[in-house]
Amino acid sequence: DVSSIDSKTSHTTHTFPGLVNIMAFAPSLLAGESQDMTDLTKASVRGGFVAALVMPVTASGPAIVDSASLDAAHAKATGAAHCNYAFSIAATVNNATSLDDEIQAESRALFLPFASGALGLATVAQHFASWPAGKAIVTDARGSDLASVLLLASLHGRSIHVTNVQSTDDLLIIKLSKEKNMPVTCDVSVYSLFFTKEQFTGASSLPSLDEQKALWDSLSIIDAFSVGPSPYDVAKQLGSAATAWSGVEEAIPLLLGAVLDGRLTLKDITLRLHDNPVQIFGLPDQSHTHVEVILNRRSPFAPQSQTWSPLAGRTTSGSVHRVVVHGQTVFLDGALFTTPIGRDISAAIVTKPLDRTSRLSFT
Amino acid sequence: DVSSIDSKTSHTTHTFPGLVNIMAFAPSLLAGESQDMTDLTKASVRGGFVAALVMPVTASGPAIVDSASLDAAHAKATGAAHCNYAFSIAATVNNATSLDDEIQAESRALFLPFASGALGLATVAQHFASWPAGKAIVTDARGSDLASVLLLASLHGRSIHVTNVQSTDDLLIIKLSKEKNMPVTCDVSVYSLFFTKEQFTGASSLPSLDEQKALWDSLSIIDAFSVGPSPYDVAKQLGSAATAWSGVEEAIPLLLGAVLDGRLTLKDITLRLHDNPVQIFGLPDQSHTHVEVILNRRSPFAPQSQTWSPLAGRTTSGSVHRVVVHGQTVFLDGALFTTPIGRDISAAIVTKPLDRTSRLSFT
Ligand SMILES: [Zn+2]
Numbered sequence: 001d002v003s004s005i006d007s008k009t010s011h012t013t014h015t016f017p018g019l020v021n022i023m024a025f026a027p028s029l030l031a032g033e034s035q036d037m038t039d040l041t042k043a044s045v046r047g048g049f050v051a052a053l054v055m056p057v058t059a060s061g062p063a064i065v066d067s068a069s070l071d072a073a074h075a076k077a078t079g080a081a082h083c084n085y086a087f088s089i090a091a092t093v094n095n096a097t098s099l100d101d102e103i104q105a106e107s108r109a110l111f112l113p114f115a116s117g118a119l120g121l122a123t124v125a126q127h128f129a130s131w132p133a134g135k136a137i138v139t140d141a142r143g144s145d146l147a148s149v150l151l152l153a154s155l156h157g158r159s160i161h162v163t164n165v166q167s168t169d170d171l172l173i174i175k176l177s178k179e180k181n182m183p184v185t186c187d188v189s190v191y192s193l194f195f196t197k198e199q200f201t202g203a204s205s206l207p208s209l210d211e212q213k214a215l216w217d218s219l220s221i222i223d224a225f226s227v228g229p230s231p232y233d234v235a236k237q238l239g240s241a242a243t244a245w246s247g248v249e250e251a252i253p254l255l256l257g258a259v260l261d262g263r264l265t266l267k268d269i270t271l272r273l274h275d276n277p278v279q280i281f282g283l284p285d286q287s288h289t290h291v292e293v294i295l296n297r298r299s300p301f302a303p304q305s306q307t308w309s310p311l312a313g314r315t316t317s318g319s320v321h322r323v324v325v326h327g328q329t330v331f332l333d334g335a336l337f338t339t340p341i342g343r344d345i346s347a348a349i350v351t352k353p354l355d356r357t358s359r360l361s362f363t
Numbered sequence: 364d365v366s367s368i369d370s371k372t373s374h375t376t377h378t379f380p381g382l383v384n385i386m387a388f389a390p391s392l393l394a395g396e397s398q399d400m401t402d403l404t405k406a407s408v409r410g411g412f413v414a415a416l417v418m419p420v421t422a423s424g425p426a427i428v429d430s431a432s433l434d435a436a437h438a439k440a441t442g443a444a445h446c447n448y449a450f451s452i453a454a455t456v457n458n459a460t461s462l463d464d465e466i467q468a469e470s471r472a473l474f475l476p477f478a479s480g481a482l483g484l485a486t487v488a489q490h491f492a493s494w495p496a497g498k499a500i501v502t503d504a505r506g507s508d509l510a511s512v513l514l515l516a517s518l519h520g521r522s523i524h525v526t527n528v529q530s531t532d533d534l535l536i537i538k539l540s541k542e543k544n545m546p547v548t549c550d551v552s553v554y555s556l557f558f559t560k561e562q563f564t565g566a567s568s569l570p571s572l573d574e575q576k577a578l579w580d581s582l583s584i585i586d587a588f589s590v591g592p593s594p595y596d597v598a599k600q601l602g603s604a605a606t607a608w609s610g611v612e613e614a615i616p617l618l619l620g621a622v623l624d625g626r627l628t629l630k631d632i633t634l635r636l637h638d639n640p641v642q643i644f645g646l647p648d649q650s651h652t653h654v655e656v657i658l659n660r661r662s663p664f665a666p667q668s669q670t671w672s673p674l675a676g677r678t679t680s681g682s683v684h685r686v687v688v689h690g691q692t693v694f695l696d697g698a699l700f701t702t703p704i705g706r707d708i709s710a711a712i713v714t715k716p717l718d719r720t721s722r723l724s725f726t
C-alpha cells in the first residue's frame with residue numbers, strides 16, 4: 001500500500017478510520033423475505049463504512065417500536081450482517097411508557113420520527129422524560145415540528161441530533177441553538193449536497209438549488225454526513241429501482257469529488273463520517289480498522305445491483321480502495337472478502353475515551 | 364360604603380386594587396374618525412380597569428409598527444383617554460433594526476403578532492436580539508409557531524408573555540416551560556373561560572368545550588386574564604355589532620359569577636387582573652386606586668352601546684360598584700364621572716418595588 005503525501009496536488013491515496021453509516025436505511029427491514037440486512041451491510045463495507053446504525057424506520061414507517069420488533073430486527077441481522085450494526089427504537093404515541101430498561105439498553109438511540117406524521121408535543125415530552133440521559137435522541141423533524149422538538153430538548157436539558165437537515169429555516173434554528181450552546185448536532189444527507197430538485201424533476205426529497213447552496217455555506221454547523229432514506233426516496237420518486245443499496249456506495253465517491261473540487265477537505269469527511277458520529281452515538285472504536293481511498297484517478301462508477309444510481313455510467317475521481325477491519329482486508333479493489341460476522345453494537349458500552357482528535361492517518 | 368366580611372356566604376362587597384386591562388383591543392385605533400381610545404378607556408373604567416395596555420394590532424392587523432404610527436396612536440389618545448393607557452409596538456419582518464432607543468423607551472412591550480400571518484424564525488430571532496432586556500415581549504403565537512417563539516426566547520434567555528392561550532397543546536408547552544423554570548407567562552381571554560364554540564356556532568375564536576375544560580384545569584399556570592380581541596372577533600363571526608366596547612364590561616361580572624360558583628377565588632382575580640399584570644409589564648402602581656364590586660346581588664347586565672354582548676338581557680350576580688382613582692370616585696353605580704385625563708404610562712418607569720403580595724383589601 002502506497003502512503004500518500006497529504007498535499008492537494010500530489011497525494012493519490014488517503015486512509016480514513018473506519019467510517020460510520022449513521023443513518024443506514026433498510027427499506028423493508030422486517031419483511032418476511034427481506035435480505036435488507038445483508039444488502040445494507042454489504043453495500044456499507046463496499047462504501048467504506050465499518051458500522052451501520054440502522055434506522056428504526058422503514059419505507060412503510062416506524063418499524064422497530066417495541067420488544068418484539070427489536071427482536072425481529074436482531075433475528076434479521078444475525079448471520080446476515082457483513083459489518084457491525086446497531087438498532088435504534090422509534091418513538092410512537094404509545095410506547096414512551098413501555099420502553100423498559102432492557103429495550104433502552106439494547107437500543108443505540110431513540111428516534112423521533114416525523115416524516116410519517118407528526119408526533120404530538122405531549123408524546124415527545126413523555127419520551128424526553130423517560131429516555132435515559134446520555135443515550136442519543138435523533139429526529140427527522142422539520143420546520144415548526146423541529147422547533148417544538150428543540151424546545152422540549154432545551155427544556156429537558158437533553159442533547160438532540162437532527163438528521164437530514166435540508167431547509168434554510170432548519171439550518172437557521174440549529175445555528176441559533178448551537179450559538180446558545182444548546183447540545184444539538186445535525187447531519188445532512190450526502191445526496192442533498194450533490195443533487196437538487198432542479199436536476200431531477202419530481203425528486204421532492206432533494207433540496208432546491210438555493211437550499212443546497214445554504215447547506216454548503218453552513219458546513220461549519222453540520223456535524224455529520226448521512227446516507228439516510230433520501231437515495232431510496234429519490235429513486236422511488238423518479239420511478240426507478242430502489243433498494244437497501246441505494247446511495248450507500250455513492251457517498252464516498254461524491255464526497256471525494258468535492259475534496260478534489262476544493263469544496264471539502266479530507267478532515268471535513270473524517271470529522272463527519274467518523275469522529276463526530278462516534279461521539280454523538282457513543283460508539284466503541286475498532287482498532288486497526290481503516291478505509292483507504294484513492295483520489296485523482298478516474299474510474300467508472302459501477303453500481304452493484306439492480307438499483308438506480310445517479311452515478312451509473314459516470315466516472316468518479318475518488319473511490320474506496322481497501323477496507324481493513326481489525327487488521328483483515330474485507331474489501332479490495334471492488335471485491336468483498338467478508339463473511340456475515342458483523343457484531344451487534346446496539347448495546348456496546350464505550351470503554352475507552354472517545355477519540356475527539358482528528359484521525360487523519362497516513363499509514 | 365358597607366365593608367364586607369370576606370366569607371363566601373356573607374360578604375356582599377369586595378375591594379380590588381385598580382385592575383389592568385392588559386390586552387385592550389382598539390379595532391380601528393388609527394382610522395381617521397376613530398373614537399376607539401375614548402370608547403375603550405370609558406369601557407375600561409366601567410369594567411373596573413384603571414389602566415389599558417393597548418394592543419398594537421387592530422382589526423386590520425399590525426398597526427403600531429414605527430415612529431409615525433406610534434405618534435399617531437399617542438395623538439389619538441391625548442385628550443381622549445378616560446384611564447391611564449400604554450402603547451406597545453408590533454414586530455414586523457422589516458422593523459427589527461428600525462426600532463430605535465426612543466421607540467423602545469416609549470413602548471410598553473414588543474408584540475410578536477402571528478394571528479395575521481406567521482413571522483419567520485429569522486425575524487423573531489432578530490427582534491429577540493434587539494429588543495431591550497427587561498422590557499416585556501408578548502406573542503399571540505399558537506401551536507408550532509408558539510414552540511418556535513418559546514425556543515427562541517429560551518435560547519436568548521428572554522422572558523415572554525403568551526396571550527390568549529386556548530389550545531390544550533399550547534397549555535402543555537407553557538406548563539412544560541414553566542416546570543423547567545423558563546420565564547414564560549400567559550393569559551387567557553375571559554371569553555375563553557365562559558363561552559364555547561359549541562354555544563355559539565360559527566364563533567371560531569372561542570375554544571371548544573374540551574379546550575375550555577383544560578383551561579379551567581390549568582388555572583395554576585395561567586398568570587393573567589385578558590379581554591383581548593376575542594369578544595370583538597366573536598361578535599364579527601356571529602355577524603353582530605363589534606366595537607372597542609366588546610367584552611370589556613363583561614369581564615368582571617363573568618369572573619365574579621365564577622367566584623360565586625366556587626370555581627375562582629377573589630384572590631385568583633386579584634392576581635390575574637392586578638398583581639401579575641403589574642409585574643409582567645413593569646407597571647407603576649397607583650395609590651388610593653380601588654375597584655369595589657358587589658357580589659350576590661342579581662342585576663340586569665346593561666350593555667352601554669350598540670355592541671353585541673353575550674350577556675345582553677341576562678342578569679349577573681356580580682358587578683362593578685365603584686371605581687376610585689387617586690381617591691376620586693370615577694365610576695359609581697353605572698354612572699361615569701371621568702374627564703379624558705388618562706395619562707400615558709407607555710414609558711413609565713417603576714419607581715417603587717412591585718407589589719407582589721396579594722392585595723385583598725376590606726376597606
Ligand atoms: Zn492499496
Ligand SMILES: [Zn+2]
Pocket residue numbers: 004005006007011013014015266
Ligand atoms: Zn491524505
Ligand SMILES: [Zn+2]
Pocket residue numbers: 017018274278285286
Ligand atoms: Zn474510530
Ligand SMILES: [Zn+2]
Pocket residue numbers: 287288289290327
Ligand atoms: Zn492499522
Ligand SMILES: [Zn+2]
Pocket residue numbers: 364365655684685
Ligand atoms: Zn358603595
Ligand SMILES: [Zn+2]
Pocket residue numbers: 367368369370374376377378629
Ligand atoms: Zn371580599
Ligand SMILES: [Zn+2]
Pocket residue numbers: 380381637641648649718
Ligand atoms: Zn396596584
Ligand SMILES: [Zn+2]
Pocket residue numbers: 650651652653690
Ligand atoms: Zn384608598
